[in-house]
Amino acid sequence: MDIKIGWLYPKLMSTYGDRGNVICIEKRCQWRDINVTIIPLDQNANTDQFREVDIIVGGGAQDRQQELVMRDLKGAKADVFKEIIENGIPGVFTCGSPQLLGHYYEPALGQKIEGLGILDLVSKHPGINAPRCIGNVVFELTASPLAEDIKFMIGEKPMVIGFENHGGRTYLQSVQPLGKVIKGYGNNGEDGWEGAFYQNAIATYAHGPLLPKNPFIADWLIQKALQNKYQDTVSLAKIDDSLVIQARESLLKKLAIDS
Numbered sequence: 249m250d251i252k253i254g255w256l257y258p259k260l261m262s263t264y265g266d267r268g269n270v271i272c273i274e275k276r277c278q279w280r281d282i283n284v285t286i287i288p289l290d291q292n293a294n295t296d297q298f299r300e301v302d303i304i305v306g307g308g309a310q311d312r313q314q315e316l317v318m319r320d321l322k323g324a325k326a327d328v329f330k331e332i333i334e335n336g337i338p339g340v341f342t343c344g345s346p347q348l349l350g351h352y353y354e355p356a357l358g359q360k361i362e363g364l365g366i367l368d369l370v371s372k373h374p375g376i377n378a379p380r381c382i383g384n385v386v387f388e389l390t391a392s393p394l395a396e397d398i399k400f401m402i403g404e405k406p407m408v409i410g411f412e413n414h415g416g417r418t419y420l421q422s423v424q425p426l427g428k429v430i431k432g433y434g435n436n437g438e439d440g441w442e443g444a445f446y447q448n449a450i451a452t453y454a455h456g457p458l459l460p461k462n463p464f465i466a467d468w469l470i471q472k473a474l475q476n477k478y479q480d481t482v483s484l485a486k487i488d489d490s491l492v493i494q495a496r497e498s499l500l501k502k503l504a505i506d507s
């Protein structure tokens with residue numbers, strides 16, 4: 249079996265270490281003898297390459313880089329990107345990426361950046377003097393059916409641990425939240441929600457990077473991609489995640505959160 253990972257604008261949207269999500273998916277495939285190809289979905293990519301990927305990973309970026317991405321992610325490329333999300337391609341989009349998947353992102357300086365309108369949400373930066381949302385973030389997955397799938401996979405409450413660093417605040421309209429904030433700011437530090445979930449697209453403010461700290465999400469993405477590609481239910485070989493579990497327990501304890 250093989251999986252193609254589409255990596256959104258890696259040179260522009262890798263400010264906060266989200267390349268760790270690509271590496272985590274790649275390794276958890278290779279450890280299971282699944283071949284992996286990583287395809288940069290950037291200015292040099294064409295619509296065929298957007299169509300051929302099985303999982304999409306989008307990282308975080310500064311306002312300026314987000315504006316540069318949207319100069320390119322338009323027209324036929326934007327149409328195909330929307331089509332593959334609507335058709336259920338699994339993806340994980342962090343911070344600056346989901347801001348661009350919404351209707352718009354109003355940065356602290358400069359013009360409003362029109363988004364792709366895939367996620368029914370809007371994002372606004374409250375201004376250069378507003379404090380950034382920075383720190384450890386913990387939330388319980390609530391999005392359906394993702395939360396149920398993960399609970400079945402790990403046999404316990406699906407708690408996600410990450411690190412956030414954003415100025416923009418996101419406000420959900422009809423799209424469902426990804427989870428309920430236990431610690432940290434989440435989408436906007438006001439409504440208690442974190443991220444968004446639509447079709448098989450996971451949108452979150454949690455860097456960390458997210459997937460090495462929460463490998464069950466990586467396995468969910470891999471499983472979805474294989475099921476889509478091979479039209480068959482796939483059970484993944486178990487990986488010894490004992491070190492990750494220890495690290496999570498210690499972090500949750502440090503943050504005074506019951507796991």
Ligand code: GLN
Nearest residue numbers: 308309311343344415416
């Ligand atoms: N530039 C956006 C903001 O400040 C996204 C930041 C990020 O991707 N971490 O909200």
